[in-house]
Structure formats: C-alpha cells, structure tokens
Amino acid sequence: MMERFSILIDDSEGALMRVIGTIERRGWRVRALAMTREGNRGCRLELELARLPWHRGDPAILVRHLEKLIPVAAVDCGGRGAPPWTGQTPDRAMVPAAAGAGA
C-alpha cells in the first residue's frame, strides 16, 4: 500500500539525505519523489512511500519521526501523524511553556 507524504524542508546541508534516510530506516521505501523550490520557505518534497512487508510501520509514527528532524518544517500525510488520543501533535496539544522554562 502506498502512502503520499508532502514535506517542507529547509535547504541546509544534508536535509534531503536526512529525510530519505529516516524514511528508509523506519521501514519504508521511496517509490516516487518530486522536489520543488517553494520561495524562501525552502523545498517541498512530494513522496510516494511503500511500507516494507515485514515492517509494522504506521504512517503516523513516521510523520512524527520526520517532524523531529531539524531541517523539516512541516509534514503532511493526509492528516495522519496527529496522535489519535488527543487529535493534536504535541506542539499543538500543549499550552506554551513559560518563558525561560527548561533552559
């Protein structure tokens, strides 16, 4: 089964390799890839991914792994990635931290 991902990345060194490497290491294969410049926001990757047959990979989990990468600004996979238990990803699910907390 194919999954379509749309990913916005910055143009820092290795950004594309980090994205592709994370996808491959997490049990998916890239079947199609298109990359276009999106003004000064960076580059838009449109990917078609196939899950390895022996892998239990959930697209929602892959979304969250990709979101952790420093050059990744946004990941869309048809709305997946948002944890079903809250309906929101963490940065949206939580109230903002107090200024200076955690430093």
Place this chain on the structure above:
Amino acid sequence: MTDAAASAAAAAPSRTASGGEMLVRALEAQGVEVIFGYPGGAIMPVYDALVGSPLTHILTRHEQGAIFAADGYARVTGRTGVTIATSGPGATNLVTGLANALADSVPIVAITGQVARPLMGSDAFQEVDTFGITLPVVKHSFILSDPDSIPELVAEAFAIAASGRPGPVLLDLPKDVAMAPVAARALPRGRPAPLPLPEAAAVARATAMIREAKRPLVYAGGGIALAGATAAFRAFIRRTGLPVVATLKGLGAIPTDAPEFLGLLGMHGNKAANLAVQRSDLLITCGARFDDRATGRVDGFAPEARILHLDADAAEVGKIRAADLALVGDLGQALEALRPGPLAITSWQQETAQLMKAHVWRYDAPGEGVYAPALLRALSEAAGEDLIVTCDVGQHQMWAAQHCRFTRPEAHLTSGGLGAMGYGIPAGIGALHAAPGARVVTVTGDGSIMMNIQELATLNRYRLPLKIVLLDNQALGMVRQWQDIFFDGRLSEVDLSDNPDFAALARVFGLAARTIEHRDEVAGAIDWLLGAEGPALLHVKIDPLANVWPLVPPGADNHEMLEETRQ
C-alpha cells in the same frame, strides 16, 4: 536556534582569531570545562588553540574511549559532553560512540577535523565523508564551512544536543576553515528549548485513568533522569503509593531498595517485576520506549493494561505499543500535575508486596567459587551512597543491574540501547571528571575489557582512582549462555581461555591489581579495592558456566521466564 543571540556571552574575542581559536572560545562560551579527545592532522588548528585555553583536555588512547568518556561525563553531570577527533579514522572511530549516545539519548557535541574544503570529495589523505557516515547516528550535524558562522553553529549544536530528547550533534570542521581568520565579535550561548507543558484536559483524563485503575503500575525509564524529573517522579510515587518497575536505564529513578520498587523488568528482570507488569491494568509509562529487551513479545506484554505514556518524544508514543493516552512534553511538569488523590489499590499493593517476598534474589549458590551476584551486592553495600557504577556489556552488566543498589539514576552508567562492549572504563573516566570525589567502580568482563583496554593508560596518566571489577569467566559469557540454551549447546567462537593474565596486564599499565577465585576471598578483596589509592583492578575468576537468571527467551512473554533450577 533558540535564543542564542539574546543570551550572547559577554566575552568577545579581543582580536582576530583563527577558526580553530574561535571554535575553542565558542566551547568556552558554552560553559564547557572538560573535553575528551585525540589529535591528528586535520584537527591540529583546534589543538593549537587549546594551548593556553582554560579548557581541560583529556587525552584518551582511542577516539572511542574519548567519546565514551564524554558520554559518561554527560550522564553524571547532566551537561553536554564534548569530544574531539581528527578526520578519517579519527572520525570513524567516533561512530560507535555517536550511536551509543543516540540510542541512550545522551547530549554530546562531537567535533571532527576534516580535510580542507577544496580537497573534500577528492579522496584526500584521511578524508572520509564524516557528515554522511554519521547521518543515521546523530541527532543533527553541521559542516562548519563558513569561518564566520562557527560561534553561532557551536551554540546551536549545544542547544540541539540538550533540547527535548537529548542526543549527539556532530560538527565537522575543514582544516582551511579552522585556519582562516575570523573577525572578533560576541559569542552566543546555546540554550535548550523549553518543552511543552501538559494540557489541562489531558492531565484530567490521565488522572481519571489512574483513579479508575485497580492494578496501576509505573514503568520507569531513562527519560526521567534525562528530563531532570527524578524529584518530581519520587514525589509522584510518594503521593500515590504506586508500585514501580524500571528499565535498565530507569534504575535509580527511585532507590532500588524503596518499598514501592519491584525491580528491573524484561529479559533479565526479576520475576516480581515481570509478573506485576503482566497483571497490571494500567501501565503508567514514564520516559520509557517499550524496548524489546523490556517487553519480550510485544503482543503479550502487559496484556490487560491500558497505556498512559509520558514522554518528551512524540515519536515514541505508539511506536511499539499503542497508547490510550499520552502526555508529551515536560515529564517533570506532567508528573507534578498528576494528583489523583487517595487510590483504592491496597489489595494490589499487597499483591505486589507478596510477589516481591516470593521472588527475592538468592545468594546461596553452592560451591566455593566466587558467586558474581553476591560479590556485586556486597561491593555495592560496602561502597556506600556515592557509588557510581559504570558497566560494560554482557552477563556482568545484567548482574550489576540486578544486584547493585542504586539510589539515583546517575549512579548507573550502562550502554543500554546500543549494548556497546568497551563502554565501561571510558565511561568511568568521564564519571570521575564529572564527580571527582565520587567512588566510581567499573564492572566489566573478560570480553568487554579488551575492547578498550588501552584506556588503562589514560587512568594511569591522570591517576584517576577508578576501581575495576573484572568478572572473568574465560568466555564471551552471554553469547555462550545463549548458544547453550538456544543453539543446542553448539559453542561457536566464545572461548577466551587464552586470556592474558589480567592482573599482570593491569600492573604493566600502572594500576594496582589483584586476582581472586574463592568465595572466602571476596570480603577482603572488596576492602582492598575500595581502599586502594589510585586506579586498581580486581580480577575475579568465576565459574565459566555461570548463567544470568531469570531469562525471558526471545519471542516469549515476560512471564515465561527460564529460571535457575537450584534447590
């Protein structure tokens, strides 16, 4: 980058500096005090800049020793460890340490030299694609290709390494950049980004889940210490009286002799802990990630339990086991917010207490030889509260986890995720620089010690009072045990009966050393080891056929433990 510009350090360089000097000043501006490294050609401009710097550089005898030492330093201090190596083989020798830090979420900044920019991609001497080789084993990385960006990227590297779920960040520095002049200016300091706080509605749902549970159990992982949430965790346990099991890296989140603590769970966990997990109806997972060594067969793990998952890393939630509810963000704040009030779990507490009573460790092994679990327990009791144990990997690592007493998570340094033999002694070097007054003991085996034996020279060079307990079974014991049990006893390449005389070897390196092999020598040997001045090694010959029990076979459920058949 977080607020590096806003928090610019006052110390601006007083003159034009080289890129290497700027890098060293940028490290100073991050508050770095100690770095662990090994020089070489491409990194020479940085080593040149270290002359006269207030930074303390510890010269190890292998780059893997350097990064493991930085790892140990980071785990004990909670601050980012720093390691430096040259290009090519120096950089590739860091790879295992980077993978170790990534697996165990340890904040490290690794700096590697690189050939000059015009030579990159030309197969130059000592050139490898360090950036590419290390991509899968770092949290992030930069090539410092612009001399003027060095201060900002160093600050950013420190911010990334320590933010959220910590991890290693690599800075690859081309030699011509390190030698280029850089204009004087202020040096920013990287600060970790704050984590999100728990949402009130989610906290309310979590609190309700805890109240409703009949058999709630806390599954504590290394994320508690990483989040600096040990105090909040202990307060939560005191408030609720919930029983606790821990992963290898969660040991010490509450003292291992606390009445609520049931023990290590998983493959070599104790029976009480594993049975409690299987019985629980709510697993409150704190900074843990359902690692296969903890869960056994995932589908059979805690089969009756709902999952409440507290973690800094959203990608861990649902990765292995679906969560019924998650609080992703600041673990300490989440624990502080969870106040379910009095819980009706008296019968569950009695049940878990009964499990503990029924499955206490036994130390009455037959024979006159040294029984490793008993030795480790006695050592731990004799060493006292400030003991820090650094482990290698193998049977001794599991015995240490099972039988040593840990009163805080920083007291147990172990290569949990990667399982890297050779970690113990360098980690001990790092721990002794992090806590110079602490009593640091490395527990190692005859296989593991040979992985980084050269670091005995580092111990002697700096006269670091590391105490090494070498449990010698003349074999790669854990592999031998598995070959015995799961491969019909066909032993393949596990025999180490041609080991060197370890005590003599240690003496050649300048350590005090002693060998024992009988049970009645243990007490005196522990006294000798702990009382020795400077570095010392206690070589302990043990039964080559000793096994680690219990053992959950691969693919089995955690209650299906194999146990020793001693009467």
